[in-house]
């Protein structure tokens with residue numbers, strides 16, 4: 001059992017960009033954040049990335065999934081053994097497939113990597129498989145960071161509604177009202193995935209330039225947005241859905257086809273505008289206009305994307321560092337915080353975050369043998 005009061009927890013995230021594993025320490029009692037600790041990053045080697053890429057879209061038991069799980073477990077065992085202060089671990093795993101609406105079969109979500117194996121290797125309790133029970137109970141299984149974002153807003157001393165925007169492979173927002181007492185209170189949070197963010201930009205850069213990303217948004221800044229392609233993108237039925245709603249990395253698989261006739265710079269500018277316009281479309285769902293949008297995830301380092309966002313929003317769009325938080329580690333920190341919540345029997349999602357019918361605590365706890 002976890003000792004009462006605040007404990008140091010380590011959380012990990014291996015995101016949709018498949019670049020590597022983030023791990024970070026958080027001191028929490030499951031409700032408040034008391035402190036943030038060290039963090040670390042362990043990139044996947046090219047051969048590991050290939051194994052993960054090959055398993056994208058696959059479900060447990062299918063070809064390549066076991067090899068992917070081994071890559072994930074090995075990388076996490078390495079990085080987590082260095083964070084020895086943690087008395088509990090929140091292991092997200094690597095999402096390979098996500099179909100909470102049952103579009104390809106049963107409703108389900110798949111994060112590769114076995115937390116029980118990690119608990120054995122590390123000799124510490126591991127909380128994992130955070131998303132499955134939410135999906136089983138009718139929720140989207142994502143996003144799960146919102147309750148953590150609420151705690152962050154309190155930690156940062158915010159006193160008015162604000163938005164946390166994560167720009168990873170996919171974009172997701174949490175609107176929070178820090179004047180509420182707890183994240184599970186009605187009106188405290190509203191969260192949903194906004195649309196594709198960096199994933200299509202990265203795909204374009206890989207195909208056209210053999211590069212991993214549009215560094216700083218430099219290529220997009222040279223190009224012109226193709227308005228017809230942008231409008232076509234905004235006709236996607238995802239934008240008509242009410243939140244909560246979540247996306248699989250492949251849901252917008254036609255993005256590159258939309259820009260296939262454009263120059264590299266115009267294509268980059270257009271995909272960047274699409275990511276920003278998707279965030280702006282999501283703004284229609286905010287219950288109260290936010291005082292600011294705090295941006296986390298790798299997309300905040302893309303100047304073209306930040307400019308495209310600011311031109312579309314009516315409030316300041318700022319990197320999350322402006323309120324003293326770490327935009328590279330926020331998702332890993334979220335799963336540290338959520339691990340403590342799970343261990344304490346507190347809910348991790350609810351109707352306003354994943355659309356699940358009631359507040360629920362997801363996650364399995366594996367103890368070392």
Ligand SMILES: Nc1ncnc2c1ncn2[C@@H]1O[C@H](COP(=O)(O)OP(=O)(O)OP(=O)(O)O)[C@@H](O)[C@H]1O
Nearest residue numbers: 015016017168169170198215216297298299301302
């Ligand atoms: N300096 C930079 N310039 C431009 N883009 C960048 C820069 N640094 C990171 N990015 C973009 O951010 C991405 C990584 O973001 P992040 O680590 O937040 O994503 P993730 O956690 O893998 O994804 P998700 O949050 O969807 O799971 C990179 O793949 C790249 O597209």
Ligand SMILES: CC(=O)N[C@H]1[C@@H]2OC[C@@H](O2)[C@@H](O)[C@@H]1O[C@H](C)C(=O)O
Nearest residue numbers: 095098142143144145168170172331
């Ligand atoms: C199914 C899944 O892994 N979703 C991720 C992904 O990456 C960003 C976005 O899509 C978000 O829905 C989620 O991650 C964050 C950490 C979340 O659950 O809050």
